[in-house]
Amino acid sequence: MKQAFPCFPKHIRIKMAGITDTGLRRNNNEDNILVDMQHALAIVADGMGGHNAGEVASQIAIDVTSQFLIAGLHIESRMDDAFSTPKPMKDLLEKSIQLANRKIIEESGKDNTKSGMGTTVVCLLFCKSWFVIGNIGDSRCYRFRDGKISQLSEDHSWIQGMIKQGTIKMEDAKRHPQRGLLLQALGNREVDPTFTSGCSQAGDVFVLCSDGLTEVVSNNTIGFVLNQNGSPQKTAEKLVELANENGGPDNISVIVVKILPARE
Numbered sequence: 522m523k524q525a526f527p528c529f530p531k532h533i534r535i536k537m538a539g540i541t542d543t544g545l546r547r548n549n550n551e552d553n554i555l556v557d558m559q560h561a562l563a564i565v566a567d568g569m570g571g572h573n574a575g576e577v578a579s580q581i582a583i584d585v586t587s588q589f590l591i592a593g594l595h596i597e598s599r600m601d602d603a604f605s606t607p608k609p610m611k612d613l614l615e616k617s618i619q620l621a622n623r624k625i626i627e628e629s630g631k632d633n634t635k636s637g638m639g640t641t642v643v644c645l646l647f648c649k650s651w652f653v654i655g656n657i658g659d660s661r662c663y664r665f666r667d668g669k670i671s672q673l674s675e676d677h678s679w680i681q682g683m684i685k686q687g688t689i690k691m692e693d694a695k696r697h698p699q700r701g702l703l704l705q706a707l708g709n710r711e712v713d714p715t716f717t718s719g720c721s722q723a724g725d726v727f728v729l730c731s732d733g734l735t736e737v738v739s740n741n742t743i744g745f746v747l748n749q750n751g752s753p754q755k756t757a758e759k760l761v762e763l764a765n766e767n768g769g770p771d772n773i774s775v776i777v778v779k780i781l782p783a784r785e
Contacts, residue, residue, distance in 0.1 A: 526559055526560050526561070526594075526595075527594075527595065527598035527599075527603075528594055528597075528598045528603065528604055528648040528649050529560075529561055529647075529648075530561060530647050530648070530649060530650065530721065531649075531783065532650060532783055533647075533721060533722070533723055533780050533781065533782065533783055534780075534781040534782065534783055534784065535558065535561055535647060535778060535779070535780060535781070536558075536752070536753050536778070536779045536781065537556050537558060537563055537753050537776060537777065537778040537779070538556060538752070538753035538754035538756075538757055538776070538777055539554045539555075539556040539563065539565075539729075539757055539774070539775060539776035539777070540554075540754075540757045540758055540761055540774070540775055541553070541554050541772065541773070541774040541775075542733075542761045542764075542765070542769075542772065542773045542774070543772055544733055544764070544765065544769035544770060544771050544772050544773050545765055545768065545769030545770070546768070546769060546770050546771070547771060547772055549573060549576065550576065550772045551567065551568035551569065551570075551573070551575030551576040551578075551579060551772055552565070552566065552567050552568065552576075552579060552731050552733070552772040552773075552774040553565075553566050553568070553576065553579040553580045553582070553583045553774075554566070554583070554729075554774050554776055555583045555587055556776055557587065557591075560587075560591050560594070560646075561646065561647035561648065562587060562590070562591070562644070562645070562646050562647075563644070563645045563727075563729050563776045563778055564582075564583050564586060564587060564642065564643070564644045564645075564729070565641075565642070565643050565660050565729045565730060565731055565774045565775075565776060566578075566579035566580075566582040566583050566640045566641060566642045566643075566660070566707075567579060567640060567641040567658065567659075567660050567731040567732065567733070567772065567774065568580075568582075568638065568639070568640040569638070569639050569640065569706065570635065570637055570638030570639060570708075571634070572634040572635070574629075574634060574635040574636075574637075574638035575638060575639075575640065577628070577635060577638060578625050578628075578629075578635075578638040578639055578640040578707065578708060579640040579642075581621060581624050581625050581628060581640075582621045582625065582640045582642045582707050583642075585617070585620055585621040585624050586614075586617040586618055586620075586621045586642065586644060587617075589613075589616065589617040589620050589621075590613055590614060590617040590644075590646070593613040593616070593617070594610075594613060594648065597609050597613065603649075604648050604649040604650075604651065606651075607648075607651040607652075607653050607718035607719075610646055610648050610651060610653040610718070611653050611655070611716045611718060614644060614646060614653055614655040614714075614716065615655065615714055615716070617644075618642060618644070618655055618657060618707070618712070618714050619712070619714075621642070621707055622657075622707045622708070622709070622712050625638065625639065625640065625707050625708045626708060626710070629708060637708070638708055639706040639707055639708025639709065640658070640706060640707045640708065641656070641657060641658025641659055641660040641703070641706055641707070641731070641732075642655075642656065642657050642658065642660065642707055643655070643656040643657075643658075643660040643661060643662050643674055643729050644656070645662055645727055645729055645776075645778065647721060650720050650721070651718055651719070651720060651721070652718065652719060652720075652721045652727075653716060653717070653718045654673050654674055654716065654717045654718070655714045655715070655716050656674040656675065656677075656714060656715055657677060657705050657706060657707055657712050657714050657715075658676075658677055658678075658703050658705060658706045658707075659676040659677065659678050659681075659701075659703060659732050659735075660674070660729070660730065660731050660732065660774075661674045661676070661728075661729070661730055661732075661735055662674040662717075662727060662728070662729050663727065663728045663730075663740070663743060664725055664726070664727050664728075665725070665726040665727075665728070665744055665747040665748070666722075666724065666725050666726075667724075668748065669744070670740055670741070670743060670744035670747065672740070673717045674715065674717065675715040677703060677704045677705035677706075677715070678700070678701070678702060678703050678704060679702040679703075679704055680700045680702070682704065701732070721780050722780065723780055723781055723782040723783075724780065725779075725780040726747045726756075726777065726778065726779050726780070727777070727778040727780075728743060728747065728760070728775065728776070728777055728778075729774075729775070729776040729778075730760070730773075730774060730775045730776070731771070731772060731773060731774040731775075732771065733764060733769075733770070733771035733772045733773035733774065734760055734761070734764050734773050734774075734775055736770065736771060737763075737764050737767035737768055737769075737770065738760065738763050738764050738767060742763065743760065746759050746760055746763070747777075752779075753777040753778065753779050754777075756777045757775040757776065757777045760773075760775045760777075761773050761775055
């Protein structure tokens, strides 16, 4: 793989693969994913809306976010101290997500069949020594490091708000009838993405996924699969397989990103 992209990490190697699946109970797949090895970028978007509008919204989120972000990274990388901190990455990612939101609203207003369409989005970007995650909605990003799985994204859902307030216990949240109620999604008039950043290191494994996985496969089970040290493709396929074995009630999208040592 050519690593001509100016801010591609030099201290690590990145392998990634993704899969999106309709599941067992839906007639069509409203999820979309992007696996862009050249730019060390991964995105999952979980669309919603009737008349196939959800898949339109999720594709807009993927296209607009990735195109604006990549163009901005090329420009930013010309600066002498480019990406000495993760802030420029975060700022570009926020602008990209906000632009995607405006585009979804614009397209929604052009066609009555797409009125009210929306989508979640979760993005993972690597640049120089850093990674940055940005998300809206309940599509997630996990990191598996030193045998432990951690959720690095934040669910913008009613149930997560109740958990943070201590109103609902974590073990009760899975069964709550309002667990799927989102407080934010692209397509809303205003969105406030959550961002997380840090330094990536060899041995890390990241997973981006829609709630079609996390609704039916526990964090511990996801961690167990990641600990098997399979290839990104095989790991993604296994996670989708587990979701379908547990009923496959929704579309399922999974991207697995493995961080390996740089070659000597």
